[in-house]
Amino acid sequence: MKLVNKFTWSFVAIVLILTPVTMTISYRSIKRQLDKAEGIRLAEMNDNVANKLRAGHASQEYTQSHPIAITKITALPEQKVQVIETQEFNNALNRKECLLTVNSFYTINGEYYKVSSYNFVTKSEQIFKGMMAAVIWKVVLLVFGVIITARIISRYVLSPFRQTMVTINNFRVKQKEKIKLPETSTQEFKELNRFLQKMTDKAIEDYASVKEFSENASHELQTPLAVIRSKIELMAETDIDATQAALIEDVQNAIEKLSSINRSLTLLTKLENQEFETSSNIKFCTVTKQVIASFEDWIQMKQLTLTRSLDKNVPLTIHPTLAEMLMTNLLSNAIRHNIPGGHIEVELSAKGLVVSNTGLPPEIPTEELFQRFKKSNQSADSIGLGLAIVKQICEVNRFAVNYEYSNGWHMIGVCFEGKGKMVSAAERFARLQQISMPA
């Protein structure tokens, strides 16, 4: 619900609740005031009659044209003036009328008199009816007034807030410039802007320092590695014997692994830092074809059979380097962890990419294989970062990735649409089983 609507409906609710309350209050006060005025008038008239009585005039004189009754009574009640309001049925008008009777008690010449006069006053319903029409108009006007002014005012008052939202939406931690938020006179928005400014400045600063650290770390490690590698290479040129050669080879392998780990970790940091943002579309099918072509000799050498079903024209918004890396990692994984004479199946559609391969059963749950340095069967020619990189690439591009194993087939599915999986795994596995019954 929009903020302006929340405010509007609250105001409308208040109006609707308070109107009957205020109506009752004003109705009561009007009625009381009317009755009081009539009561005072009648009491005054009674007093006049009593005064005349005291002066010895005949009582009838005053009762002829006025509805006044004078009766002698035996004792005075405590209350000297009684005001009684009653609903009487008026035969002449043939309806109920409200009758106000004022009884005044006097002691005149040692005798007790009750002078009572009465008059018809305005009925409650009549006052109520009169008020109702006014109140309905009032409520309708108020509600419309609230709705319209709330809309106009909110457009003006909330405009700095909207601008702030737009700015924040467009904020990228990668950008080196600080964000500029609109000026506002609203206290809350001032506070919000101050907070956002502080937060984004800090984010930019932190990002820059993390980036700097990862770059520096990579630089600082790569240079000594380059020194070691070059020295070993120069050493290999010298006159060495077989034992030394074996030692040099071990060193070379270790350097290879070290530099590969370093490169992969740097890449993961960069992926986490979202350094591969892109807005351009590439044809993923072309990338897939290229990568498959570059691996063809390896596939041949391991005597694997690759079947592919690639949809033409699969455009995807992804950094070209990442697209290639994703495909390379998935395919090299499928080749490396395959069994001799095994199969690989690559399927690409607009919905996603599925790379399936035959292989030994995994020794740890497949989802864990996406973690860094997790390897199923500690195969020596892998460092265990390939799938971590795949996962990270998928996360950066908001693809969903899942890994499943069934009966000799490994299947990694990348769904380009974010949530959801590629076609039901069971169905696919059943089809794959028919391609080859794994040994």
Place this chain on the structure above:
Amino acid sequence: MKVLAVEDNKELASSIHDYLAGEGYICEVAYGFKDAREKLSLFSYDCILLDIMLPDGNGLELLRWIQQEHIASGILIISAKNALDDKVNGLEGGADDYVTKPFHLPELHARLRAIYRRKKLDGSNLISFNEINLNTDTLEAHINATLLDITRKEFDLLLYFLVNKNRVLSRQSIAAHLWGDYTDNLANFDFVYQHVKNLRKKISAANGADYIETVYGLGYKFNSSKV
């Protein structure tokens, strides 16, 4: 070939110097930005090896300066920063190629030679040694007059051997040269072995001399003195 290596790490600079000197090149070393600028204003070089991170300046700035001064040397950037923007900036700034640390010396040399061929030998695309002739444009290899039926990878391998004659080429260096730095894809050495074997077989079949020999435990070597 005359080369200036701009590299602040003395040990690495000396490795580069030793390797290139071994090829009969004149290799001079500059350890910093100012040093390099001084040398470049006084002498001319065929190729410059340029480290991006220098203690007293940025390699990319030096690159801009080189462009301003119209120095026509080929430029190979060496950097540990394999940040994408650096790579792009470097190549857009007029560099000819880019290698990241830690590189293999034969790889550095091969790239340097490629730049030299393009820039200084007027884009000469012919490389020959005794009976072997390679055309880097058409990717054709001839042994005397016989056209070798070799794959792209085998061609690259043969070229790599010819550029680094009489050098021990480790399997790691060959794998990196042929397949690049695939992430989490450590060199597949069986693969290297297979390619070298095929190449030797094809050269022998065309009556070429078997120059490529195995160096026990280390890798392979193109022995030019073999007849």
